[in-house]
Amino acid sequence: MLLVAGLLATLQPPLQPPALPPSQPQAQPPQRPPLVDPPRQPGQGPEQPRQGFPELGLPDPPQPGTADEPVNMLVNPSFEEGIEPWFSFAERNPISWGPFTVSDAMPRTGAQSAVLEMDSSKYPGKTRIHGAIQEFKPRHAPATVGGWYRVEGWERGTKKQYLQAVVILWNVRERIPGSRGFGNVQIAYTLAGVEEPPLSISNRKFILSGPPEPVQTEWIHFEVHPREDFKQQWGFDFEDFEYCRILFEVRYDDHQETDAPSRGTVYYDDLYAIE
Numbered sequence: 471m472l473l474v475a476g477l478l479a480t481l482q483p484p485l486q487p488p489a490l491p492p493s494q495p496q497a498q499p500p501q502r503p504p505l506v507d508p509p510r511q512p513g514q515g516p517e518q519p520r521q522g523f524p525e526l527g528l529p530d531p532p533q534p535g536t537a538d539e540p541v542n543m544l545v546n547p548s549f550e551e552g553i554e555p556w557f558s559f560a561e562r563n564p565i566s567w568g569p570f571t572v573s574d575a576m577p578r579t580g581a582q583s584a585v586l587e588m589d590s591s592k593y594p595g596k597t598r599i600h601g602a603i604q605e606f607k608p609r610h611a612p613a614t615v616g617g618w619y620r621v622e623g624w625e626r627g628t629k630k631q632y633l634q635a636v637v638i639l640w641n642v643r644e645r646i647p648g649s650r651g652f653g654n655v656q657i658a659y660t661l662a663g664v665e666e667p668p669l670s671i672s673n674r675k676f677i678l679s680g681p682p683e684p685v686q687t688e689w690i691h692f693e694v695h696p697r698e699d700f701k702q703q704w705g706f707d708f709e710d711f712e713y714c715r716i717l718f719e720v721r722y723d724d725h726q727e728t729d730a731p732s733r734g735t736v737y738y739d740d741l742y743a744i745e
């Protein structure tokens with residue numbers, strides 16, 4: 471109907487607006503408060519993509535702004551500038567890691583998103599991780615980390631095949647309660663694909679969320695609260711560490727040669743980390 475109305479409107483001669491006296495003052499509409507950004511909304515859930523309907527979509531992700539607004543510590547969070555400064559370990563650790571790309575195939579906002587293509591038939595080995603990584607130096611673990619992911623072509627080949635976001639405090643120089651000398655602490659938030667912790671790593675705590683099988687062909691919002699979780703998991707509010715590393719991943723572990731292929735394409739877009 472809108473299209474028809476638009477066509478009709480283009481066919482009709484434009485109506486002349488009534489002339490107003492030039493000196494008549496116009497009443498100003500009241501200023502509305504800014505819309506609340508999605509990162510401030512707790513929880514997670516499916517969300518309709520806004521592709522093609524930007525004027526009807528959700529508010530934009532947080533941008534660096536005034537002191538009252540949360541500042542996203544991730545640079546290039548919507549992948550509009552390409553890959554940098556995101557990176558992966560595909561070159562440094564090709565035994566376990568695979569690459570990711572940035573493309574215009576499936577943006578959530580803007581023109582691009584990160585693309586993680588998992589396909590066990592292309593790689594040997596039991597473990598394969600595709601992840602987009604960024605590092606920064608906050609004073610504490612970030613209070614809030616979130617963003618959107620989208621899964622397509624999910625084929626389960628093994629039980630441990632999942633999406634997760636990992637927050638690592640690197641080279642903690644404080645005494646870590648309950649530990650025996652390791653220098654970094656991690657929380658892995660599973661986002662979809664597993665119902666129990668997929669690995670046992672002494673300095674990594676898992677916090678499980680999301681469905682056992684990922685929702686497909688929809689952008690899914692996720693949001694977690696690492697600072698509170700680090701305090702709960704370790705009983706300590708870490709402050710003296712070298713930097714924080716965040717990884718947004720899709721991966722599999724313990725994939726056997728006799729298993730069916732593990733496949734899936736995962737897009738990430740509009741990621742954020744707020745101190």
Ligand SMILES: [Ca+2]
Pocket residue numbers: 548549550577578579580581582583739740
């Ligand atoms: Ca984008």
